[in-house]
Amino acid sequence: MTTAASDINRNKRILFASIGSLGDLHPCVALAFELRRRGHSVTIASTEFYRGHIAALGFEFAPLRPNWDPTDRDLIARCENLKRGPEILFRELILPYVNDTYEDLLHAAANTDLMIAGELNFAAPLVAEKFKLPWASAILSPCSFFSAHDPSFLVNAPYLIHLRRSGWIVNRVILNSGQPFIRRWWSPVRNLRKREGLRTKCNPVFRDKFSPDLVLALFSKHLAAPQPDWPVNTLQPGFVFYDRPEMDSELKASLQSFVANTDDPPIVFSLGSTAAHNPGHFYEVSISAAKHLRRRAVLVGASDSPRMIEPGILAVPYAPYSWIFPRAATIVHQGGSGTTGQSMRAGKPTLIVPYGWDQPDNAMRIERLGTGLHLPRRAYSVENAAATIERLLIEPQFARRAAEVGQSICADDAVPLACDAIERLLGGFVAVQNGSGWVADSKTQPG
Incomplete structure (x- = not known):
C-alpha cells in the first residue's frame, strides 16, 4: 500500500468541527477548499452564526452548539480578561453546553469518514471514540502545546515566563503542578463520558485535544519549531490561509x-x-x-x-x-x-x-x-x-x-502538505517523527 495522495480513494466524507471565531474557522475553510478540489465531500460544523458564511462558500453546514454570537461585545470583553478569560470561556461558555455539542456532533459525524476538529471542541474526542472514527486535531498556536522545552506565555500565570530559561525539567514540573487546580473544570466532560460508556479518565486541554491519529500544527516553524514533548504524530505544515478576497x-x-x-x-x-x-x-x-x-x-x-x-x-x-x-x-x-x-x-x-x-x-x-x-x-x-x-x-x-x-x-506548501496528511489518514496511514523530520508511517490505525 502506498502513501501517495493520488492512490487514496476519492470522494471521502470529511467533517470539520470548529468552535470559536473566524480565526478558528478560516484555517478549516482553507483546508476544505483543497480537499473539495481533490474530490472529497466536505461538511463544516460550527456555530449557527456562521451558517450563511459557510453556505456562501458552497459547503454543507452543520449547526454546532453553543449557539453564540462571536461578535457580541459583552461576550468578547469577558473573554479578553487576561487573567480569567480562559476560565470564563471554558467554565461558562463552552463546558456547560458540552452535552449539546456532543449531540450535534454525533448527528453531523454519523456518516463521516474522517473528522478534523479544533481544540475548543471538547466533544470531538468523545464522538471519535464513540464511532471509532479517525480524526485529526487542528492546533493553531504554539502555546496550545504547553511545551516544557519551549515554554509559552500563559495569560492566567504570566509570572511563569520568567522561568523560561530554567530548563525543561523545571518547566514540566510547573506545568504538571498546575493541572490539579483546573481538574474540576472538566466535570461536565467526565460526566458525559460516564453516561456514554466511554473512558472516564480525561484531560481535555493537556492531552485529549490531541488526536492519536494526526495532530496538525498550523503555524510556521519560524514562530515555533517542533519540540520533543509535542505529540509524536504531529505534522507541522505551517500556516494555512484563507480570507475573503472579494470586496464590493x-x-x-x-x-x-x-x-x-x-x-x-x-x-x-x-x-x-x-x-x-x-x-x-x-x-x-x-x-x-x-x-x-x-x-x-x-x-x-x-x-x-x-x-x-x-x-x-x-x-x-x-x-x-x-x-x-x-x-x-x-x-x-x-x-x-x-x-x-x-x-x-x-x-x-x-x-x-x-x-x-x-x-x-x-x-x-x-x-x-x-x-x-x-x-x-x-x-x-x-x-x-x-x-x-x-x-x-x-x-x-x-x-x-x-x-x-x-x-x-x-514558499511553504502548507495546505497541500496538510491535505496530503489527511488523505494518508483516510488511507490508514499516520504521521510519525524521525530524525530528519515528519514522515508518513504505513501503520494502520486500530479500530
Whole structure:
C-alpha cells in the first residue's frame, strides 16, 4: 500500500468541527477548499452564526452548539480578561453546553469518514471514540502545546515566563503542578463520558485535544519549531490561509486609490475578527499615533463603510489581509494566530498589542524572531505607540528580518502538505517523527 495522495480513494466524507471565531474557522475553510478540489465531500460544523458564511462558500453546514454570537461585545470583553478569560470561556461558555455539542456532533459525524476538529471542541474526542472514527486535531498556536522545552506565555500565570530559561525539567514540573487546580473544570466532560460508556479518565486541554491519529500544527516553524514533548504524530505544515478576497466596488475603489502611492505606504491597524468588536481605545490611539508620525494609515474594522476620518487616514469595515498587508509600511494588530500568520507572510515589520489568549505569547515570539515589537494593551498610549512604530519604520533590521521570514513562508506548501496528511489518514496511514523530520508511517490505525 502506498502513501501517495493520488492512490487514496476519492470522494471521502470529511467533517470539520470548529468552535470559536473566524480565526478558528478560516484555517478549516482553507483546508476544505483543497480537499473539495481533490474530490472529497466536505461538511463544516460550527456555530449557527456562521451558517450563511459557510453556505456562501458552497459547503454543507452543520449547526454546532453553543449557539453564540462571536461578535457580541459583552461576550468578547469577558473573554479578553487576561487573567480569567480562559476560565470564563471554558467554565461558562463552552463546558456547560458540552452535552449539546456532543449531540450535534454525533448527528453531523454519523456518516463521516474522517473528522478534523479544533481544540475548543471538547466533544470531538468523545464522538471519535464513540464511532471509532479517525480524526485529526487542528492546533493553531504554539502555546496550545504547553511545551516544557519551549515554554509559552500563559495569560492566567504570566509570572511563569520568567522561568523560561530554567530548563525543561523545571518547566514540566510547573506545568504538571498546575493541572490539579483546573481538574474540576472538566466535570461536565467526565460526566458525559460516564453516561456514554466511554473512558472516564480525561484531560481535555493537556492531552485529549490531541488526536492519536494526526495532530496538525498550523503555524510556521519560524514562530515555533517542533519540540520533543509535542505529540509524536504531529505534522507541522505551517500556516494555512484563507480570507475573503472579494470586496464590493466602493471598498475596492477606496482602498486601491488610497494605496496607489507606493512611495508613501500606510500603516495598517487591525484587531482581527473578534477584538475589533470590543476595541477599547485602540483606534483612537492609533489615529493620534499616525498623526503624530505624519504617516498615512488604514484602520481595518473601524467603520461600517469606507470613509476618510482624518486627512490621510482611511477607515474601512474590512480588507483582505492578503491584499492590504503587503501594501503596508508596517502593521499593528492584536496578535491572533491568523492575523500574525498573514502579517508574517506579508514580510512587514509588526507591532502587536495583545488582547488575550494566545496573543501575548505570539507577540513575544514575534519579538524574539526579530520581525516586530509588542506593547501590552494597557501601555498602548499615543506616545508609546508612536515611538514603537517609529522604531519599526526607521531601524532597518526589522524590515530586513521580516522580509526574510515572509519569503520563507510564501514558499511553504502548507495546505497541500496538510491535505496530503489527511488523505494518508483516510488511507490508514499516520504521521510519525524521525530524525530528519515528519514522515508518513504505513501503520494502520486500530479500530
